[in-house]
Amino acid sequence: MQRRITIKEVAEAAGVGVATVSRVLSGGSASAETREKVLAAAARLDYRPSALGRNLRRQRTGGIGLLVPDITDSFYARLADGVLSCARSYGEPVTVGVTGDDPEREAELIGTLIEQSMDRLIAVPSGDGEMWGPALRAGLNVVFADRRVRADVPSVVPDDRAGVLTAVEYLAGLGHRKIAYLGRHGQSQRVAAFTSAIASLGLPADRDLVVHARSSRDSAYAAAAGLLQHRADVTAVIAGGNVLGEAAVLAARELDVRIPRDVSLIMFDDVPWAELCSPPLTVISQPAQDIGYRAAELVFRQGRRPPAVTLPTQLVVRASCGPKASARR
Amino acid sequence: MQRRITIKEVAEAAGVGVATVSRVLSGGSASAETREKVLAAAARLDYRPSALGRNLRRQRTGGIGLLVPDITDSFYARLADGVLSCARSYGEPVTVGVTGDDPEREAELIGTLIEQSMDRLIAVPSGDGEMWGPALRAGLNVVFADRRVRADVPSVVPDDRAGVLTAVEYLAGLGHRKIAYLGRHGQSQRVAAFTSAIASLGLPADRDLVVHARSSRDSAYAAAAGLLQHRADVTAVIAGGNVLGEAAVLAARELDVRIPRDVSLIMFDDVPWAELCSPPLTVISQPAQDIGYRAAELVFRQGRRPPAVTLPTQLVVRASCGPKASARR
DNA sequence: CTGAAAGCGCTAACAC
DNA sequence: GTGTTAGCGCTTTCAG
Secondary structure: OOOOOOHHHHHHHHOOOHHHHHHHHOOOOOOHHHHHHHHHHHHHHOOOOOHHHHHHHHOOEOOEEEEEOOOOOHHHHHHHHHHHHHHHHHOOOEEEEEOOOOHHHHHHHHHHHHHOOEOEEEEOOOOOOOOHHHHHHOOOEEEEEOOOOOOOOOEEEEOHHHHHHHHHHHHHHOOOOOEEEEEEOOOHHHHHHHHHHHHHOOOOOOHHHEEEEOOOHHHHHHHHHHHHHHOOOOOEEEEOOHHHHHHHHHHHHHOOOOOOOOOEEEEEOOOHHHHHEOOOOEEEEOOHHHHHHHHHHHHHOOOOOOOEEEEOOEEEOOOOOOOOOOOOO | OOOOOOHHHHHHHHOOOHHHHHHHHOOOOOOHHHHHHHHHHHHHHOOOOOHHHHHHHHOOEOOEEEEEOOOOOHHHHHHHHHHHHHHHHHOOOEEEEEOOOOHHHHHHHHHHHHHOOEOEEEEOOOOOOOOHHHHHHOOOEEEEEOOOOOOOOOEEEEOHHHHHHHHHHHHHHOOOOOEEEEEEOOOHHHHHHHHHHHHHOOOOOOHHHEEEEOOOHHHHHHHHHHHHHHOOOOOEEEEOOHHHHHHHHHHHHHOOOOOOOOOEEEEEOOOHHHHHEOOOOEEEEOOHHHHHHHHHHHHHOOOOOOOEEEEOOEEEOOOOOOOOOOOOO
């Protein structure tokens, strides 16, 4: 391992003190002449300031941490892409962790990040936000993405209320009355929006009409299949994410229930394959990449920040919804 | 920002010296009694050793860097997931960067990682491997994933030769002779395998039958559309990745060329939607997550490492390939 | 405007 | 077995 050039060597090469080098390189004041000398020496030696040294001294890390439930889920991948893209413009590294929507694992990852003295963190929180107390008190600069679970943490979220309402209204307009919501744990926001939308349209309320899956394809499939199997009376389902939508289509095929003839399907999150699917899926598109980007902007912002920014969703009608079918069986 | 507990405070609380605390916490020798005291004090104060301090002293970072062309591409997302999963078992953080398959951007990211004193790096290299010289000489512990562009860097790659050969043979068996390869830049391996497979089966060689796209959906679509439009004589295409496959299906629909009636399609990389697609896509599946996991194992391994590990691919026949059609138009 | 010096938190010699 | 101490590379007072 080749030894690394240090500020001291640059100072010697330039014939100045280390403090001067530090100042010049961080844009402090210096005479034009000195500046020149230092810059030349640094360039000549190909000097790279050690982030370790700087961070230790400064007692903070520039970089940012990013916690997502599942990087394999297109939605979170796009969200991450947004964060990465913003961070790149700041030249700051981002450390990502996968929580699997498990609060325990999340806490563990937060611990790792704290050990790194990472003081900026973007997270799709997995629990109800309780365990964030300590981290917050420790001074961690956190912003939540996709889910808003605490009022004291700035959050960037899609407009769940509007999105769900649009979906439910659209389905109701097609004559559906028994509409199910297939969600994943941690989406309390959305479930609340769903039940309230159902209520506001005077549709029959039924707790069993919302089904939850954990953060895995298997779990999603099981939930979807269970719903389709046991509730032959539901004529429409809203899948709370692309993995759930995928599971719903798969389960429907397996169980030989036809979309949209037997049941209509609306999926949250527009993904490229939604259009290629048979039938093409009607979706509520969400600005995943934007959510990430905005969250990153927020976490880099020093001053007072808005408590929440809500980004619009959009209904994209394709071919997975039809008029209410007579109940199956 | 709450001040952080330091080793010194733990030492005082336990009534021992700092070195002892350090030793105990890193599993060094100490009497049972002291160990007890230290552990108790550390737990009581909720002490978190600062990675910054340790790394500065040690002159290295535990964590690992990961460079992928596009985190939004399911293949790389799964690869990343594998890396993350392995790193988690070591309790080490991973810093990810997106190169967009651009060597310049890649170099920039490597620079950032070096500033962090990151000494372990997993990369899907974007160029021909030339620019890796300096980084390697600087002692960076690199392993390549998905692509093998330098013999002096351990690599974990899918078995491109076998995969491509299988695909070409399958297609040839169906009667196809004009087979095109739709790849992305940087996949030189695969292109070589393709041309050699074509040759070994005695099919007509034609340089224009391999088309390249850059790392974006738009570029992929343009390449696919161009191929389908200008080469009405090709009756089968192999897409070198899921993004390219998606683009091919989309372009085919747009141009009203039917799969598999007008052209057969084999896609590299099996993704959940391949089965949901209309028609379901025949694919060469690749162990993306495994590639990442194995690469991570390698980068953590200290001693001598195998120069390359090749992971098997598999042909999954679905419905996107048919017998050779008469040339369109 | 510039240099000397004091640490940031930690580990690894080195003494005891 | 345990404590003391010297830095790792850097920024930031504080003098000059």
